[in-house]
Amino acid sequence: MSLEGLDARRAALDALYEVLWEKRLLSHVNTGALPPADAARAKRLTAEVLRHLGRLDAVLRPYLARRPNMAVQNILRLGAYELLVDGSGAHGIVNSAVALAKRHPRTARASGLVNAVLRKVAEDGPAVWEKTPPHPLPVWLRKPIGKAFGHDVLLAIEAAHQAGAPIDLTPKTDGVTVPGTETLPTGSLRLKHGQVSALPGYAEGAWWVQDAAAALPARLLGDVASASVLDLCAAPGGKTLQLAARGAAVTALDISEDRMARLRENLARTGLNAQIVIADILDWSGGPFDAVLLDAPCSATGTIRRHPDLPFVKSAEEVETLTRLQMQMLDRAKDFLKPGGRLVYCTCSLLPNEGENQVKAALKRHNDLEIIPVDPVSLGGEPGWCSPEGGLRLRPDFWAGCGGMDGFYMALLQRR
Known part of the structure; x- marks a missing residue:
């Protein structure tokens, strides 16, 4: 995908920050003055990154000597999601992620890291992705659900969450x-x-x-x-x-x-x-x-x-x-x-x-x-x-x- 989708990706990164750091529900996040198609895409990208967050981090972890700051980490998560799930062209996704990193002082110095890691993910990530279990529920949910229904049901529920929902x-x-x-x-x-x-x-x-x-x-x-x-x-x-x-x-x-x-x-x-x-x-x-x-x-x-x-x-x-x-x-x-x-x-x-x-x-x-x-x-x-x-x-x-x-x-x- 070309750089023309940069505005939607940038809005998705802003939304990820609001959910993960400010603890704001995605339905309450304002995507700004984006055209309807870009706003919808930004919301979708945000929701899907959150759905697969644990899996994305597991794929990225071997390529990171230490955990980067949240802004860089979210760029990597978004890029990895597009590479592993969306199935878009790797060249355009990596270029877009690098362009996003370069646009902010907090992430500009990590643009080389973003480029190197996502190129590795494009090459080796699919094989790891298939073996990675669904994103786990947080402990405050895992404990009562596991106690009520058993560990096997807990894993089945987490798998259902990963699959998403029809209408x-x-x-x-x-x-x-x-x-x-x-x-x-x-x-x-x-x-x-x-x-x-x-x-x-x-x-x-x-x-x-x-x-x-x-x-x-x-x-x-x-x-x-x-x-x-x-x-x-x-x-x-x-x-x-x-x-x-x-x-x-x-x-x-x-x-x-x-x-x-x-x-x-x-x-x-x-x-x-x-x-x-x-x-x-x-x-x-x-x-x-x-x-x-x-x-x-x-x-x-x-x-x-x-x-x-x-x-x-x-x-x-x-x-x-x-x-x-x-x-x-x-x-x-x-x-x-x-x-x-x-x-x-x-x-x-x-x-x-x-x-x-x-x-x-x-x-x-x-x-x-x-x-x-x-x-x-x-x-x-x-x-x-x-x-x-x-x-x-x-x-x-x-x-x-x-x-x-x-x-x-x-x-x-x-x-x-």
């Missing part, structure tokens, strides 16, 4: 087909090729983007036609759309005005209706409702395969804060239920403290709550998705042969 669609009505997709056992559509916005039915609102795992919690509520349903932490609205499409009278509540703007856009595009409430769940008064769905704020560790920046930004301390908030929200969600009403609690987390353990603790706190065991086979899933207390535990290594799924926990509770 799934939720159809507005059953039986909808979209060219370029395949229908999954749970009813979601998995995109095999093509751009989302160019697919038939996008403008008409016949479907929306939603991971196959994220599409299951709303289905735990069963028949919701004419039922009053409160969707808590609703934005950007995938579950609200599901409930509204099945005939529920949905109240969608979220604390973020900006995120709820996306929900309004999705409702308008799909022609569905819901009452929008901007409020803090802990302060709001409403109901009672026939059913409540709480997709609680969490570490989002189940989505690392599509957000590889998360392990570099999140921390164990943040998870502790989140688990306290989840407990408060779960207690509050119960209060919105009518007697006999149903409550779905879910998180896109791989950590039992944000899933299974939250539900078990809630059942101990509240004598008027009981869990209704879920049959995953009835949802198009597999018996192995069941968790001991009666919920569903989904993992990125499930469906490995057809692209995996996000990690998710969900449980169906009922107020006696």
Whole structure:
């Protein structure tokens, strides 16, 4: 690739610094005034370098007498990624990396090192790359995940993170087909090729983007036609759309005005209706409702395969804060239920403290709550998705042969 891609590469290096040093989520990184194509490429390069960071460092390590500063290291990582994964022309990639190094005083003196190392990577790296294991999760995640699921599952999850994530669609009505997709056992559509916005039915609102795992919690509520349903932490609205499409009278509540703007856009595009409430769940008064769905704020560790920046930004301390908030929200969600009403609690987390353990603790706190065991086979899933207390535990290594799924926990509770 020629030097014409230098602006996108420079933006990718800036983004890597913000994620790795400033601990900023990639979604919050500003790519500046780049044209849309360059901005998209910069984000993609950043995400893929982060996805393969451990492998890239392992390939580079033999050619470095000592670890260079982060700016130089990131130039080497970016160049190695383009050489080993993107498969572009080695000559152009090395020249671009050297040009990037020469443009800043902190890296200019290392331009010769960048040139020599990346030429070695181009020659010898592919053989080493194939033998290098996926980037490992940080210790604060590896320990609880390994304890919960075992070492073999931990390695399978890390392999799933390396593989990345396909795009799934939720159809507005059953039986909808979209060219370029395949229908999954749970009813979601998995995109095999093509751009989302160019697919038939996008403008008409016949479907929306939603991971196959994220599409299951709303289905735990069963028949919701004419039922009053409160969707808590609703934005950007995938579950609200599901409930509204099945005939529920949905109240969608979220604390973020900006995120709820996306929900309004999705409702308008799909022609569905819901009452929008901007409020803090802990302060709001409403109901009672026939059913409540709480997709609680969490570490989002189940989505690392599509957000590889998360392990570099999140921390164990943040998870502790989140688990306290989840407990408060779960207690509050119960209060919105009518007697006999149903409550779905879910998180896109791989950590039992944000899933299974939250539900078990809630059942101990509240004598008027009981869990209704879920049959995953009835949802198009597999018996192995069941968790001991009666919920569903989904993992990125499930469906490995057809692209995996996000990690998710969900449980169906009922107020006696």
